Amino acid sequence: MKGAIQIFDRxxxxxxxxxxxxLDERFCxxxxxxxxxGLPDFVIRPKSTEEVSRxxxxxxxxxxxxxxxxxxxxxxxxATPVKGGVVLDMSSxxxxxxxxxxxxxxxVEPGVVPEKLNRTLKSSGFFxxxxxxxxxxxxxxxxxxxxxxxxxxxxxxxxxxxVLDLQVVxxxxxxxxxxxxxxxxxxxxxxxxxxxxxxxxxxIITRAGLKIMPLPIAKRLVVASFDSAVIAGKVVIQIxxxxxxxxxCEILDNTTIAVLKRCDPNxxxxxxxxxxxxxxxxxxxxxxxxxxxxxxxxxxxxQSIREVSSKTEMGxxxxxxxxxxxxxxxxxxxxTRVYAGEDVGVPxxxxxxxxxxxxxxxxxFDIPAMKYGxxxxxxxxxxxxxxxxxxxxxxxxxxxxxxxxxxxxELGGTVSSEHGVGLARAIYMRDQLGNDFLEIMQSIKRTFxxxxxxxxxxxxx
Amino acid sequence: MKGAIQIFDRxxxxxxxxxxxxLDERFCxxxxxxxxxGLPDFVIRPKSTEEVSRxxxxxxxxxxxxxxxxxxxxxxxxATPVKGGVVLDMSSxxxxxxxxxxxxxxxVEPGVVPEKLNRTLKSSGFFxxxxxxxxxxxxxxxxxxxxxxxxxxxxxxxxxxxVLDLQVVxxxxxxxxxxxxxxxxxxxxxxxxxxxxxxxxxxIITRAGLKIMPLPIAKRLVVASFDSAVIAGKVVIQIxxxxxxxxxCEILDNTTIAVLKRCDPNxxxxxxxxxxxxxxxxxxxxxxxxxxxxxxxxxxxxQSIREVSSKTEMGxxxxxxxxxxxxxxxxxxxxTRVYAGEDVGVPxxxxxxxxxxxxxxxxxFDIPAMKYGxxxxxxxxxxxxxxxxxxxxxxxxxxxxxxxxxxxxELGGTVSSEHGVGLARAIYMRDQLGNDFLEIMQSIKRTFxxxxxxxxxxxxx
Numbered sequence: 001m002k003g004a005i006q007i008f009d010r011x012x013x014x015x016x017x018x019x020x021x022x023l024d025e026r027f028c029x030x031x032x033x034x035x036x037x038g039l040p041d042f043v044i045r046p047k048s049t050e051e052v053s054r055x056x057x058x059x060x061x062x063x064x065x066x067x068x069x070x071x072x073x074x075x076x077x078x079a080t081p082v083k084g085g086v087v088l089d090m091s092s093x094x095x096x097x098x099x100x101x102x103x104x105x106x107x108v109e110p111g112v113v114p115e116k117l118n119r120t121l122k123s124s125g126f127f128x129x130x131x132x133x134x135x136x137x138x139x140x141x142x143x144x145x146x147x148x149x150x151x152x153x154x155x156x157x158x159x160x161x162x163v164l165d166l167q168v169v170x171x172x173x174x175x176x177x178x179x180x181x182x183x184x185x186x187x188x189x190x191x192x193x194x195x196x197x198x199x200x201x202x203x204i205i206t207r208a209g210l211k212i213m214p215l216p217i218a219k220r221l222v223v224a225s226f227d228s229a230v231i232a233g234k235v236v237i238q239i240x241x242x243x244x245x246x247x248x249c250e251i252l253d254n255t256t257i258a259v260l261k262r263c264d265p266n267x268x269x270x271x272x273x274x275x276x277x278x279x280x281x282x283x284x285x286x287x288x289x290x291x292x293x294x295x296x297x298x299x300x301x302x303q304s305i306r307e308v309s310s311k312t313e314m315g316x317x318x319x320x321x322x323x324x325x326x327x328x329x330x331x332x333x334x335x336t337r338v339y340a341g342e343d344v345g346v347p348x349x350x351x352x353x354x355x356x357x358x359x360x361x362x363x364x365f366d367i368p369a370m371k372y373g374x375x376x377x378x379x380x381x382x383x384x385x386x387x388x389x390x391x392x393x394x395x396x397x398x399x400x401x402x403x404x405x406x407x408x409x410e411l412g413g414t415v416s417s418e419h420g421v422g423l424a425r426a427i428y429m430r431d432q433l434g435n436d437f438l439e440i441m442q443s444i445k446r447t448f449x450x451x452x453x454x455x456x457x458x459x460x461x
Numbered sequence: 462m463k464g465a466i467q468i469f470d471r472x473x474x475x476x477x478x479x480x481x482x483x484l485d486e487r488f489c490x491x492x493x494x495x496x497x498x499g500l501p502d503f504v505i506r507p508k509s510t511e512e513v514s515r516x517x518x519x520x521x522x523x524x525x526x527x528x529x530x531x532x533x534x535x536x537x538x539x540a541t542p543v544k545g546g547v548v549l550d551m552s553s554x555x556x557x558x559x560x561x562x563x564x565x566x567x568x569v570e571p572g573v574v575p576e577k578l579n580r581t582l583k584s585s586g587f588f589x590x591x592x593x594x595x596x597x598x599x600x601x602x603x604x605x606x607x608x609x610x611x612x613x614x615x616x617x618x619x620x621x622x623x624v625l626d627l628q629v630v631x632x633x634x635x636x637x638x639x640x641x642x643x644x645x646x647x648x649x650x651x652x653x654x655x656x657x658x659x660x661x662x663x664x665i666i667t668r669a670g671l672k673i674m675p676l677p678i679a680k681r682l683v684v685a686s687f688d689s690a691v692i693a694g695k696v697v698i699q700i701x702x703x704x705x706x707x708x709x710c711e712i713l714d715n716t717t718i719a720v721l722k723r724c725d726p727n728x729x730x731x732x733x734x735x736x737x738x739x740x741x742x743x744x745x746x747x748x749x750x751x752x753x754x755x756x757x758x759x760x761x762x763x764q765s766i767r768e769v770s771s772k773t774e775m776g777x778x779x780x781x782x783x784x785x786x787x788x789x790x791x792x793x794x795x796x797t798r799v800y801a802g803e804d805v806g807v808p809x810x811x812x813x814x815x816x817x818x819x820x821x822x823x824x825x826f827d828i829p830a831m832k833y834g835x836x837x838x839x840x841x842x843x844x845x846x847x848x849x850x851x852x853x854x855x856x857x858x859x860x861x862x863x864x865x866x867x868x869x870x871e872l873g874g875t876v877s878s879e880h881g882v883g884l885a886r887a888i889y890m891r892d893q894l895g896n897d898f899l900e901i902m903q904s905i906k907r908t909f910x911x912x913x914x915x916x917x918x919x920x921x922x
Contacts (some may be wrong), residue, residue: 102698102810103839125702147647158645160654161622176897181808183838184619185875186608186658187882188894188920189902193621193654197647214704237563241586243675243744283704283754286747293744347642349563377644378564414646421648433649436637440908441650447904459649 004041007062011044011086014054018045018092029069029087034339036077036423040067040087047092049167049175049206056204057173059086059453067455068200070111070139075339076422078146078199083456088204090141097207101126103181104212105164110141110205126212129156132418133322141205146420147197151248151321154376155281156213158418160196165209168195168202171449181209194444199420200455202448216281219247220291221308221317223277224298225270229253229352231301232274236348236375238297239278244290248279249376250321253355255331256372256383262330263320268313270304274355276375277317324372328385335368335385340424341401346413348378357407358382365400367393379417406431426460465502468523472505472547475515479506479553490530490548495800497538497884501528501548508553510628510636510667517665518634520547520914528916529661531572531600536800537883539607539660544917549665551602558668562587564642565673566625571602571666587673590617593879594783602666607881608658612709612782615837616742617674619879621657626670629656629663632910642670655905660881661916663909677742680708681752682769682778684738685759686731690714690813692762693735697809697836699758700739705751709740710837711782714816716792717833717844723791724781729774731765735816737836738778782833789831789846796829796846801885802862807874809839818868819843826861828854840878867892887921 004021011019020026020043031037041064046052059066065085072079081087094111101124108117114135118127131150132138142148144166149158165179178191195202226232229251236249252260252275261267269275280290291307298305308314320327328337346354355371358380362369373380382404386393405415405428415421415428430438438460445452445461452461465482472480481487481504492498502525507513520527526546533540542548555572562585569578575596579588592611593599603609605627610619626640639652656663687693690712697710713721713736722728730736741751752768759766769775781788789798807815816832819841823830834841843865847854866876866889876882876889891899899921906913906922913922 100808100810101702103808104701125704147645147651149645153645157618157622160651161618170897174897176895176901178898180875181873182806182875182878183809184610184614184840184878185806186804186877186879187875187886188658188890188898189663189905190608190621190651190654190658191898191901193651197649197651202650214701214706217704237565240565240675241562243586243678245675282743282747283750285750286743289744289746343647345643345646347561347564348644349561379645412642414641414643414648416647417643417645418647425648429649434637436631436635437639437649437652440637440652443908444650444905447901447908 007064008042010058011042011055014051015044015046029081029089032072032074032077032079034075034077034080034422034424036080036082038080038082039084040081041084042086043089044086045089045092049169052088052169052204052206053173053175055086056169056171060172060451063451063453065456066453068141068204070142071137073134073138074142074146074422075342075419076424078420078422078458080423082423091139093206096120100181104183105181105209106212107207107209108140109207110139112140113137114140114143121212122215125215127215128162128210129213130159130162133325140208144196144205144208145199147418149418151250151374154249154374155245155247160193162211163192163196163208164211166192166195166205167207169204169206171203171451171454179209183211199422199458201445201459201461202454218284218287219279219281219314220287221277221279221314222291222294222305223269223275223308224302224305225273225275226302227273229274229355232276233349233352233375235298235301239294242293242297244280244293246278246376247281248277249374250277251373251375253371255368255370256324259324259327259331259370260320263323263327264316267316267320273303325381325383328370328383334387336388337383337385338388338397340384340397341382341404343381343416343419344404344408344413345379345417346408346411348375350411350413351375351378351380354380354407354411358404361400361403365396367397367400378413421459423458426458429460468525469503471519472503472516475512476505476507490550493533493535493538493540495536495538495541495883495885497541497543499541499543500545501542502545503547504550505547506550506553510630513549513630513665513667514634514636516547517630517632521633521912524912524914526917527914529602529665531603532598534595534599535603535607535883536803536880537885539881539883539919541884543884552600554667557581561642565644566642566670567673568668568670569601570668571600573601574598575601575604582673583676586676588676589623589671590674591620591623594786601669605657605666605669606660608879610879612711612835615710615835616706616708621654623672624653624657624669625672627653627656627666628668630665630667632664632912632915640670644672660883660919662906662920662922663915679745679748680740680742680775681748682738682740682775683752683755683766684730684736684769685763685766686734686736687763688734690735690816693737694810694813694836696759696762700755703754703758705741705754707739707837708742709738710835711738712834712836714832716829716831717785720785720788720792720831721781724784724788725777728778728781734764785833786842786844789844795848797849798844798846799849799858801845801858802843802865804842804877804880805865805869805874806840806878807869807872809836811872811874812836812839812841815841815868815872819865822861822864826857828858828861839874882920884919887919890921
């Protein structure tokens with residue numbers, strides 16, 4: 001890049017002191033929650049669509065890479081500026097622009113934190129359903145860019161299902177809207193969904209219209225344990241066939257249960273087998289009815305079943321479940337969880353096979369693995385943990401994660417269910433999607449971003 | 462096109478007698494359910510993906526237009542070969558390839574009729590939710606190409622939400638898969654959703670993996686009438702806010718009610734006001750609870766409320782609702798319904814204004830209009846009816862439909878909620894979507910189909 005000082009001045013004209021180029025500040029933006037690093041040349045915190053548009057015009061003119069970043073909670077290097085250039089820190093664009101309850105939607109800036117949005121929506125009796133584990137700190141912009149979801153996706157769907165409209169700044173600075181306030185339309189290509197999950201490679205999202213849903217009045221939780229994941233999987237299908245769609249359906253293996261109990265010694269879980277948490281939501285009567293039916297269906301096949309009796313206990317279980325991935329050090333203080341191979345997914349029938357194969361991989365490479373996840377939609381989180389000071393363990397971990405990803409692809413699955421590709425999983429794109437698919441992606445990318453300035457190096461683009 | 466006879470022979474090599482070029486057979490394919498006409502040069506009924514691929518290679522080589530057609534029930538000319546060339550009649554590719562209930566999905570060829578699919582799925586306790594009025598005769602391929610939906614979309618979403626994977630033949634004959642059997646994934650651009658609603662302009666769909674849902678065990682129907690659509694609209698929001706998502710929420714105006722009563726004199730409906738049909742589905746208890754709450758919420762604002770007591774009556778009401786659009790001649794035998802301006806949608810809060818404005822347009826041009834539709838998702842069907850032998854009435858009808866479309870756009874809405882753009886609504890694309898949006902669509906189109914052979918002239922491409 002030529003004339004860094006002149007470029008800085010151009011940015012400064014637009015955003016004043018909200019552009020930084022000191023090494024310490026650039027260093028703060030050199031990674032997200034992954035191990036992938038890349039130092040930006042500039043960090044800019046835009047406050048408006050117009051600022052983003054003017055910044056992109058300059059970047060496009062001088063072919064400066066631009067990487068958008070929300071809260072930096074991504075686990076695949078999606079927000080890491082591996083080719084330098086500008087990091088656009090979108091977290092200052094965090095206004096809820098409009099509560100349009102009567103149209104069943106809200107309009108937000110990309111830096112809005114979903115939990116904050118939901119706290120505000122609660123009084124109206126509505127919520128924004130997608131709920132990644134990081135929902136207390138991540139941003140809506142990041143969720144849209146990665147098509148995030150979470151435990152309630154089985155009933156409510158992924159972020160993709162809730163985006164009605166995006167305001168996007170294109171690489172050349174043009175601003176487009178991809179949708180409107182209308183809840184359904186059959187007019188034109190679905191550019192909205194094309195941007196969802198595109199990880200900042202096609203444009204910078206500066207505003208989003210999101211569909212909201214009525215808050216369920218009641219929830220119930222059934223905890224059941226099974227001899228094997230195969231039996232657990234069969235029960236899940238029987239529950240669907242009985243006309244019940246749980247609002248969550250999480251499987252936890254033995255190691256996960258051990259960690260959960262260390263997190264909160266008051267938690268009551270069976271000691272053996274694979275456990276499934278079935279949550280149902282709705283009204284008082286409907287949840288009672290569904291929970292009764294779930295228990296009835298589980299009964300002939302489960303080792304143990306019980307309905308969680310109080311709201312307090314239910315809250316404690318979900319809180320522990322939310323923290324379990326990071327809490328492994330409670331079991332062994334020498335070990336740290338490393339996010340690698342952590343987000344695979346397969347057709348749901350294959351979940352038991354996937355669990356078995358991951359157990360074998362864990363043994364082969366002598367890397368402990370905790371397995372838990374959304375059995376109802378085929379997504380399995382694998383927590384591998386090592387002594388991060390030991391290079392040999394790092395080496396084995398890398399080989400284990402490679403094998404986990406390849407296994408998911410062989411089972412007809414995906415290397416990422418909800419965390420995204422970024423750089424961490426870019427090498428698997430061709431095997432998972434095929435050459436022609438990737439070629440089409442590259443052509444679409446060139447259409448939107450002919451100079452390749454937007455998040456270069458990601459998604460194998 | 463050069464050498465029609467040689468081209469015919471090339472096609473004949475691939476599909477034998479399933480290519481036709483006689484005038485009478487070509488004439489059968491000169492239109493869909495719209496008034497738009499265009500004579501194809503060849504009609505081909507492929508039986509396999511490989512045949513489609515080989516046909517497209519020839520068409521691409523000789524730049525022959527290719528228009529895919531399902532059952533020809535489209536209302537916007539989407540399947541009309543306005544530039545001649547080949548009509549690919551996909552209705553012979555009508556096999557259900559796999560029932561994969563354990564993975565909550567089915568794999569079908571594009572010619573499968575949705576009602577037939579649902580009859581077959583019923584015994585497993587599942588169904589494919591999108592249900593256009595034409596579901597007894599239309600095809601899944603057409604539904605995907607137009608992102609069709611129907612009365613249950615308010616709870617279940619549109620076709621877009623149910624497509625997991627598409628096998629698509631590209632313009633140059635390459636075959637790609639856009640997804641897999643996995644229920645959720647965050648890997649790569651969402652090509653699946655890009656094809657959904659693209660009306661055959663980007664590729665020919667030859668296979669689809671569809672998500673299925675558990676069949677609800679019980680349904681209930683509440684019929685309420687209101688002084689005005691404004692009050693009715695308010696009630697709908699209150700019902701959402703109470704945590705209830707009806708499985709259908711249909712508004713019917715006075716004229717519609719009159720026609721319904723002529724269709725089936727046994728139907729019991731109030732004589733005044735705007736009527737809403739609230740359907741809830743679920744289990745026996747949950748539907749009882751929801752229906753009770755709906756009645757409670759309606760009570761202070763409705764003129765009349767009653768719950769439909771029997772399954773038979775419920776069936777009769779929905780059957781009449783399904784036929785109402787075409788049944789106008791029961792009211793006035795000199796009049797025929799013309800599908801024009803029939804599928805507009807607006808943000809749901811604007812539905813009362815839209816209804817009022819359409820009434821004004823109906824009076825201004827002296828064209829009777831029946832108004833009914835999916836108030837819960839902002840989609841309003843307008844049935845205009847004229848004496849089709851009278852050129853003056855045709856002229857007034859055209860001006861009325863133009864004004865209806867413009868009104869929807871002005872209210873922040875869409876010229877098509879669920880029927881598609883085709884040629885009938887192509888002229889509104891620029892106003893509804895904007896220049897930049899349309900330019901991006903054109904670039905994407907060129908990426909997939911550089912020679913412009915796929916359904917040319919549609920979507921203003």
